[in-house]
Amino acid sequence: MPSAPSPLSARNPAVQHLRRLFGRRRSRSEHGQYVVEGPTLVLEALASGVEVVEVYLDAGAPGGGVLAEVVMRAEERGVPVRHLAPGVLGRIADAVTPQPAMAVVAGRPMSLDELVGQARGGMVLVLAGVADPGNAGTLVRTAEAVGASGVVFGGASVDPLSPKTIRSSAGSLFRVPVATSPDPATAVAVLRDAGLTIVGATQSGDRPFDRYPWPDDVALVLGGEAQGLPPGLLGPADVVVSIPMAGQVESLNVAVAGSLLCFEWARRRSAWGYDSARFPARTSTPLT
The missing domain is CATH 3.40.1280.10 (SPOUT methyltransferase, trefoil knot domain)
Structure with a gap:
Protein backbone atom coordinates (compact mmCIF):
# COMPACT_ATOMS: atom_id res chain seq x y z
CA MET A 1 0.00 0.00 0.00
CA PRO A 2 1.53 3.35 -1.02
CA SER A 3 2.28 5.77 1.79
CA ALA A 4 0.46 9.08 2.05
CA PRO A 5 2.28 12.04 0.47
CA SER A 6 4.39 14.11 2.84
CA PRO A 7 2.81 17.37 4.00
CA LEU A 8 3.83 20.37 1.93
CA SER A 9 6.36 22.76 3.39
CA ALA A 10 6.28 26.55 3.23
CA ARG A 11 8.76 26.43 0.32
CA ASN A 12 6.49 24.37 -1.91
CA PRO A 13 5.45 26.39 -5.01
CA ALA A 14 1.76 25.65 -4.39
CA VAL A 15 2.06 27.02 -0.85
CA GLN A 16 3.87 30.11 -2.07
CA HIS A 17 1.06 30.66 -4.60
CA LEU A 18 -1.48 30.28 -1.78
CA ARG A 19 0.40 32.88 0.26
CA ARG A 20 0.40 35.38 -2.61
CA LEU A 21 -3.30 34.90 -3.24
CA PHE A 22 -4.01 35.42 0.44
CA GLY A 23 -2.04 38.62 0.77
CA ARG A 24 -2.05 40.38 -2.60
CA ARG A 25 -4.99 41.83 -4.48
CA ARG A 26 -2.85 41.97 -7.62
CA SER A 27 -2.21 38.22 -7.50
CA ARG A 28 -5.91 37.51 -7.05
CA SER A 29 -6.69 39.67 -10.08
CA GLU A 30 -3.91 38.20 -12.26
CA HIS A 31 -4.78 34.56 -11.57
CA GLY A 32 -8.56 34.88 -11.24
CA GLN A 33 -8.39 33.06 -7.93
CA TYR A 34 -8.95 33.89 -4.28
CA VAL A 35 -8.63 32.21 -0.89
CA VAL A 36 -11.38 31.05 1.44
CA GLU A 37 -10.25 30.70 5.06
CA GLY A 38 -11.69 28.38 7.71
CA PRO A 39 -13.48 25.02 7.51
CA THR A 40 -16.97 26.50 7.77
CA LEU A 41 -16.46 28.81 4.79
CA VAL A 42 -14.68 26.08 2.85
CA LEU A 43 -17.79 23.94 3.30
CA GLU A 44 -19.92 26.90 2.17
CA ALA A 45 -17.80 27.20 -0.96
CA LEU A 46 -18.03 23.47 -1.68
CA ALA A 47 -21.80 23.57 -1.25
CA SER A 48 -22.24 26.58 -3.55
CA GLY A 49 -21.71 26.89 -7.26
CA VAL A 50 -18.21 28.40 -7.06
CA GLU A 51 -15.29 26.55 -8.61
CA VAL A 52 -13.13 25.24 -5.77
CA VAL A 53 -9.67 24.48 -7.18
CA GLU A 54 -7.95 22.92 -4.17
CA VAL A 55 -8.45 22.46 -0.44
CA TYR A 56 -5.56 22.76 2.02
CA LEU A 57 -5.59 21.26 5.51
CA ASP A 58 -3.20 21.63 8.42
CA ALA A 59 -1.59 18.21 8.88
CA GLY A 60 -1.19 18.96 12.58
CA ALA A 61 -4.88 19.65 13.23
CA PRO A 62 -6.99 16.98 14.94
CA GLY A 63 -8.91 14.87 12.45
CA GLY A 64 -12.62 14.17 12.49
CA GLY A 65 -15.49 16.59 12.98
CA VAL A 66 -15.78 19.45 10.53
CA LEU A 67 -12.43 18.70 8.86
CA ALA A 68 -13.59 15.18 8.06
CA GLU A 69 -16.68 16.71 6.46
CA VAL A 70 -14.49 19.07 4.44
CA VAL A 71 -12.55 16.09 3.07
CA MET A 72 -15.74 14.18 2.28
CA ARG A 73 -17.39 17.11 0.47
CA ALA A 74 -14.21 17.87 -1.47
CA GLU A 75 -13.92 14.26 -2.60
CA GLU A 76 -17.57 14.27 -3.67
CA ARG A 77 -16.85 17.24 -5.94
CA GLY A 78 -13.53 15.87 -7.16
CA VAL A 79 -11.53 18.65 -5.52
CA PRO A 80 -7.94 17.77 -4.55
CA VAL A 81 -7.14 17.91 -0.83
CA ARG A 82 -3.56 18.72 0.12
CA HIS A 83 -2.03 18.65 3.59
CA LEU A 84 0.42 21.27 4.79
CA ALA A 85 3.11 20.79 7.38
CA PRO A 86 2.04 21.87 10.89
CA GLY A 87 2.15 25.64 11.30
CA VAL A 88 2.32 26.52 7.60
CA LEU A 89 -1.31 27.68 7.35
CA GLY A 90 -0.80 29.86 10.40
CA ARG A 91 2.14 31.61 8.73
CA ILE A 92 0.15 32.21 5.57
CA ALA A 93 -2.78 33.78 7.43
CA ASP A 94 -0.60 35.54 10.02
CA ALA A 95 -3.43 35.10 12.51
CA VAL A 96 -3.36 34.73 16.29
CA THR A 97 -5.64 31.71 16.00
CA PRO A 98 -5.00 30.23 12.54
CA GLN A 99 -7.69 28.25 10.80
CA PRO A 100 -6.97 24.57 10.01
CA ALA A 101 -8.39 24.74 6.47
CA MET A 102 -8.24 26.95 3.39
CA ALA A 103 -9.39 26.62 -0.19
CA VAL A 104 -8.38 28.22 -3.47
CA VAL A 105 -11.42 29.26 -5.50
CA ALA A 106 -11.51 30.40 -9.11
CA GLY A 107 -13.44 33.59 -9.81
CA ARG A 108 -13.39 37.32 -10.37
CA PRO A 109 -15.90 40.08 -9.66
CA MET A 110 -18.26 40.90 -12.52
CA SER A 111 -17.91 43.99 -14.62
Whole structure:
Protein backbone atom coordinates (compact mmCIF):
# COMPACT_ATOMS: atom_id res chain seq x y z
CA MET A 1 0.00 0.00 0.00
CA PRO A 2 1.53 3.35 -1.02
CA SER A 3 2.28 5.77 1.79
CA ALA A 4 0.46 9.08 2.05
CA PRO A 5 2.28 12.04 0.47
CA SER A 6 4.39 14.11 2.84
CA PRO A 7 2.81 17.37 4.00
CA LEU A 8 3.83 20.37 1.93
CA SER A 9 6.36 22.76 3.39
CA ALA A 10 6.28 26.55 3.23
CA ARG A 11 8.76 26.43 0.32
CA ASN A 12 6.49 24.37 -1.91
CA PRO A 13 5.45 26.39 -5.01
CA ALA A 14 1.76 25.65 -4.39
CA VAL A 15 2.06 27.02 -0.85
CA GLN A 16 3.87 30.11 -2.07
CA HIS A 17 1.06 30.66 -4.60
CA LEU A 18 -1.48 30.28 -1.78
CA ARG A 19 0.40 32.88 0.26
CA ARG A 20 0.40 35.38 -2.61
CA LEU A 21 -3.30 34.90 -3.24
CA PHE A 22 -4.01 35.42 0.44
CA GLY A 23 -2.04 38.62 0.77
CA ARG A 24 -2.05 40.38 -2.60
CA ARG A 25 -4.99 41.83 -4.48
CA ARG A 26 -2.85 41.97 -7.62
CA SER A 27 -2.21 38.22 -7.50
CA ARG A 28 -5.91 37.51 -7.05
CA SER A 29 -6.69 39.67 -10.08
CA GLU A 30 -3.91 38.20 -12.26
CA HIS A 31 -4.78 34.56 -11.57
CA GLY A 32 -8.56 34.88 -11.24
CA GLN A 33 -8.39 33.06 -7.93
CA TYR A 34 -8.95 33.89 -4.28
CA VAL A 35 -8.63 32.21 -0.89
CA VAL A 36 -11.38 31.05 1.44
CA GLU A 37 -10.25 30.70 5.06
CA GLY A 38 -11.69 28.38 7.71
CA PRO A 39 -13.48 25.02 7.51
CA THR A 40 -16.97 26.50 7.77
CA LEU A 41 -16.46 28.81 4.79
CA VAL A 42 -14.68 26.08 2.85
CA LEU A 43 -17.79 23.94 3.30
CA GLU A 44 -19.92 26.90 2.17
CA ALA A 45 -17.80 27.20 -0.96
CA LEU A 46 -18.03 23.47 -1.68
CA ALA A 47 -21.80 23.57 -1.25
CA SER A 48 -22.24 26.58 -3.55
CA GLY A 49 -21.71 26.89 -7.26
CA VAL A 50 -18.21 28.40 -7.06
CA GLU A 51 -15.29 26.55 -8.61
CA VAL A 52 -13.13 25.24 -5.77
CA VAL A 53 -9.67 24.48 -7.18
CA GLU A 54 -7.95 22.92 -4.17
CA VAL A 55 -8.45 22.46 -0.44
CA TYR A 56 -5.56 22.76 2.02
CA LEU A 57 -5.59 21.26 5.51
CA ASP A 58 -3.20 21.63 8.42
CA ALA A 59 -1.59 18.21 8.88
CA GLY A 60 -1.19 18.96 12.58
CA ALA A 61 -4.88 19.65 13.23
CA PRO A 62 -6.99 16.98 14.94
CA GLY A 63 -8.91 14.87 12.45
CA GLY A 64 -12.62 14.17 12.49
CA GLY A 65 -15.49 16.59 12.98
CA VAL A 66 -15.78 19.45 10.53
CA LEU A 67 -12.43 18.70 8.86
CA ALA A 68 -13.59 15.18 8.06
CA GLU A 69 -16.68 16.71 6.46
CA VAL A 70 -14.49 19.07 4.44
CA VAL A 71 -12.55 16.09 3.07
CA MET A 72 -15.74 14.18 2.28
CA ARG A 73 -17.39 17.11 0.47
CA ALA A 74 -14.21 17.87 -1.47
CA GLU A 75 -13.92 14.26 -2.60
CA GLU A 76 -17.57 14.27 -3.67
CA ARG A 77 -16.85 17.24 -5.94
CA GLY A 78 -13.53 15.87 -7.16
CA VAL A 79 -11.53 18.65 -5.52
CA PRO A 80 -7.94 17.77 -4.55
CA VAL A 81 -7.14 17.91 -0.83
CA ARG A 82 -3.56 18.72 0.12
CA HIS A 83 -2.03 18.65 3.59
CA LEU A 84 0.42 21.27 4.79
CA ALA A 85 3.11 20.79 7.38
CA PRO A 86 2.04 21.87 10.89
CA GLY A 87 2.15 25.64 11.30
CA VAL A 88 2.32 26.52 7.60
CA LEU A 89 -1.31 27.68 7.35
CA GLY A 90 -0.80 29.86 10.40
CA ARG A 91 2.14 31.61 8.73
CA ILE A 92 0.15 32.21 5.57
CA ALA A 93 -2.78 33.78 7.43
CA ASP A 94 -0.60 35.54 10.02
CA ALA A 95 -3.43 35.10 12.51
CA VAL A 96 -3.36 34.73 16.29
CA THR A 97 -5.64 31.71 16.00
CA PRO A 98 -5.00 30.23 12.54
CA GLN A 99 -7.69 28.25 10.80
CA PRO A 100 -6.97 24.57 10.01
CA ALA A 101 -8.39 24.74 6.47
CA MET A 102 -8.24 26.95 3.39
CA ALA A 103 -9.39 26.62 -0.19
CA VAL A 104 -8.38 28.22 -3.47
CA VAL A 105 -11.42 29.26 -5.50
CA ALA A 106 -11.51 30.40 -9.11
CA GLY A 107 -13.44 33.59 -9.81
CA ARG A 108 -13.39 37.32 -10.37
CA PRO A 109 -15.90 40.08 -9.66
CA MET A 110 -18.26 40.90 -12.52
CA SER A 111 -17.91 43.99 -14.62
CA LEU A 112 -20.52 46.66 -14.00
CA ASP A 113 -22.15 45.94 -17.38
CA GLU A 114 -22.42 42.24 -16.52
CA LEU A 115 -24.09 43.00 -13.21
CA VAL A 116 -26.55 45.41 -14.80
CA GLY A 117 -27.32 42.89 -17.53
CA GLN A 118 -28.06 40.18 -14.96
CA ALA A 119 -29.98 42.32 -12.46
CA ARG A 120 -33.74 42.47 -12.87
CA GLY A 121 -34.43 45.65 -10.98
CA GLY A 122 -34.67 45.59 -7.22
CA MET A 123 -31.83 47.01 -5.14
CA VAL A 124 -28.20 47.41 -6.12
CA LEU A 125 -25.91 48.50 -3.29
CA VAL A 126 -23.07 50.83 -4.31
CA LEU A 127 -20.12 51.12 -1.93
CA ALA A 128 -18.26 54.35 -2.66
CA GLY A 129 -15.00 53.96 -0.78
CA VAL A 130 -15.98 51.49 1.96
CA ALA A 131 -12.47 50.46 2.96
CA ASP A 132 -13.03 48.23 5.98
CA PRO A 133 -13.45 44.56 5.01
CA GLY A 134 -15.66 43.91 8.03
CA ASN A 135 -18.11 46.62 6.98
CA ALA A 136 -18.02 45.60 3.32
CA GLY A 137 -18.57 41.93 4.06
CA THR A 138 -21.43 42.73 6.43
CA LEU A 139 -23.12 44.81 3.74
CA VAL A 140 -22.84 41.97 1.22
CA ARG A 141 -24.44 39.70 3.80
CA THR A 142 -27.23 42.25 4.26
CA ALA A 143 -27.66 42.47 0.49
CA GLU A 144 -28.32 38.74 0.35
CA ALA A 145 -30.70 38.95 3.30
CA VAL A 146 -32.94 41.55 1.61
CA GLY A 147 -32.81 39.94 -1.83
CA ALA A 148 -30.70 42.64 -3.47
CA SER A 149 -29.66 42.19 -7.08
CA GLY A 150 -26.00 42.92 -6.44
CA VAL A 151 -23.28 45.00 -4.82
CA VAL A 152 -20.85 47.34 -6.58
CA PHE A 153 -17.48 47.98 -4.93
CA GLY A 154 -16.52 51.42 -6.22
CA GLY A 155 -13.47 53.65 -6.03
CA ALA A 156 -11.21 53.03 -3.05
CA SER A 157 -13.41 50.29 -1.59
CA VAL A 158 -11.74 47.18 -0.24
CA ASP A 159 -11.15 44.19 -2.50
CA PRO A 160 -14.38 42.15 -2.36
CA LEU A 161 -12.31 38.96 -2.63
CA SER A 162 -9.90 39.66 0.21
CA PRO A 163 -9.98 36.89 2.83
CA LYS A 164 -11.31 39.26 5.50
CA THR A 165 -14.13 40.52 3.30
CA ILE A 166 -15.16 36.98 2.42
CA ARG A 167 -15.04 35.95 6.07
CA SER A 168 -17.17 38.94 7.11
CA SER A 169 -19.74 38.12 4.44
CA ALA A 170 -20.24 34.67 6.05
CA GLY A 171 -20.42 33.07 2.60
CA SER A 172 -22.76 35.60 1.00
CA LEU A 173 -20.04 36.57 -1.49
CA PHE A 174 -20.48 33.13 -3.04
CA ARG A 175 -24.10 33.92 -3.85
CA VAL A 176 -24.55 37.68 -4.30
CA PRO A 177 -23.49 39.18 -7.67
CA VAL A 178 -20.55 41.52 -7.02
CA ALA A 179 -18.96 43.99 -9.41
CA THR A 180 -16.14 46.50 -9.18
CA SER A 181 -15.96 49.96 -10.71
CA PRO A 182 -12.97 52.32 -10.49
CA ASP A 183 -15.26 55.35 -10.42
CA PRO A 184 -18.44 55.30 -8.30
CA ALA A 185 -19.87 58.21 -10.33
CA THR A 186 -19.66 56.09 -13.48
CA ALA A 187 -21.40 53.24 -11.69
CA VAL A 188 -24.18 55.58 -10.59
CA ALA A 189 -24.64 56.86 -14.13
CA VAL A 190 -24.84 53.34 -15.56
CA LEU A 191 -27.36 52.28 -12.92
CA ARG A 192 -29.50 55.36 -13.58
CA ASP A 193 -29.48 54.59 -17.31
CA ALA A 194 -30.68 51.09 -16.39
CA GLY A 195 -33.76 52.63 -14.76
CA LEU A 196 -32.80 52.61 -11.07
CA THR A 197 -33.55 55.51 -8.74
CA ILE A 198 -30.34 56.78 -7.14
CA VAL A 199 -30.62 57.11 -3.36
CA GLY A 200 -27.70 58.54 -1.43
CA ALA A 201 -27.32 58.46 2.34
CA THR A 202 -25.76 61.11 4.58
CA GLN A 203 -26.26 62.27 8.15
CA SER A 204 -27.99 65.44 6.86
CA GLY A 205 -30.02 64.13 3.95
CA ASP A 206 -33.09 65.64 2.28
CA ARG A 207 -35.56 63.55 4.27
CA PRO A 208 -35.66 60.86 6.96
CA PHE A 209 -35.28 57.39 5.47
CA ASP A 210 -38.58 56.19 6.97
CA ARG A 211 -40.53 59.02 5.32
CA TYR A 212 -39.23 58.32 1.86
CA PRO A 213 -41.52 56.25 -0.43
CA TRP A 214 -38.85 53.81 -1.54
CA PRO A 215 -39.45 52.72 -5.15
CA ASP A 216 -39.01 49.15 -6.34
CA ASP A 217 -35.76 49.68 -8.25
CA VAL A 218 -33.07 51.50 -6.29
CA ALA A 219 -29.33 52.01 -6.30
CA LEU A 220 -28.43 52.78 -2.68
CA VAL A 221 -25.10 54.61 -2.54
CA LEU A 222 -23.07 54.50 0.68
CA GLY A 223 -19.91 56.46 1.36
CA GLY A 224 -16.73 55.39 3.14
CA GLU A 225 -16.03 55.25 6.84
CA ALA A 226 -13.92 58.42 7.06
CA GLN A 227 -15.50 60.90 4.64
CA GLY A 228 -18.98 59.56 4.02
CA LEU A 229 -20.66 60.05 0.65
CA PRO A 230 -18.32 61.94 -1.72
CA PRO A 231 -19.64 65.41 -2.70
CA GLY A 232 -19.49 64.41 -6.35
CA LEU A 233 -22.20 61.82 -5.74
CA LEU A 234 -24.63 64.12 -3.96
CA GLY A 235 -25.62 65.93 -7.14
CA PRO A 236 -26.34 62.81 -9.22
CA ALA A 237 -28.54 61.35 -6.46
CA ASP A 238 -32.30 61.57 -7.02
CA VAL A 239 -32.77 61.81 -3.27
CA VAL A 240 -30.49 61.81 -0.22
CA VAL A 241 -31.90 60.22 2.91
CA SER A 242 -30.77 60.42 6.52
CA ILE A 243 -31.28 58.41 9.70
CA PRO A 244 -32.62 60.54 12.58
CA MET A 245 -30.71 60.01 15.80
CA ALA A 246 -31.14 61.08 19.40
CA GLY A 247 -28.50 62.21 21.86
CA GLN A 248 -25.08 63.38 20.72
CA VAL A 249 -24.55 60.62 18.14
CA GLU A 250 -23.47 62.19 14.84
CA SER A 251 -23.34 59.14 12.64
CA LEU A 252 -23.63 55.36 12.53
CA ASN A 253 -21.18 52.75 11.36
CA VAL A 254 -21.66 52.37 7.59
CA ALA A 255 -22.58 48.70 7.90
CA VAL A 256 -25.23 49.49 10.52
CA ALA A 257 -26.63 52.43 8.56
CA GLY A 258 -26.60 50.56 5.26
CA SER A 259 -28.31 47.53 6.77
CA LEU A 260 -31.03 49.71 8.29
CA LEU A 261 -31.72 51.36 4.93
CA CYS A 262 -31.70 48.05 3.05
CA PHE A 263 -34.26 46.53 5.39
CA GLU A 264 -36.46 49.63 5.15
CA TRP A 265 -36.48 49.17 1.37
CA ALA A 266 -37.35 45.49 1.82
CA ARG A 267 -40.08 46.32 4.36
CA ARG A 268 -41.70 48.78 1.96
CA ARG A 269 -41.64 46.28 -0.87
CA SER A 270 -43.36 43.73 1.34
CA ALA A 271 -46.02 46.26 2.24
CA TRP A 272 -46.58 47.04 -1.44
CA GLY A 273 -46.95 43.40 -2.46
CA TYR A 274 -43.34 42.46 -3.12
CA ASP A 275 -43.17 39.64 -5.67
CA SER A 276 -40.56 37.18 -4.41
CA ALA A 277 -40.77 35.29 -7.71
CA ARG A 278 -38.71 38.09 -9.29
CA PHE A 279 -35.84 37.24 -6.98
CA PRO A 280 -35.52 33.44 -6.80
CA ALA A 281 -32.97 31.80 -4.54
CA ARG A 282 -29.51 31.98 -6.11
CA THR A 283 -27.90 28.62 -6.78
CA SER A 284 -25.15 29.53 -9.23
CA THR A 285 -21.92 31.39 -8.64
CA PRO A 286 -21.94 35.17 -9.24
CA LEU A 287 -18.16 35.18 -9.69
CA THR A 288 -16.86 34.37 -13.15
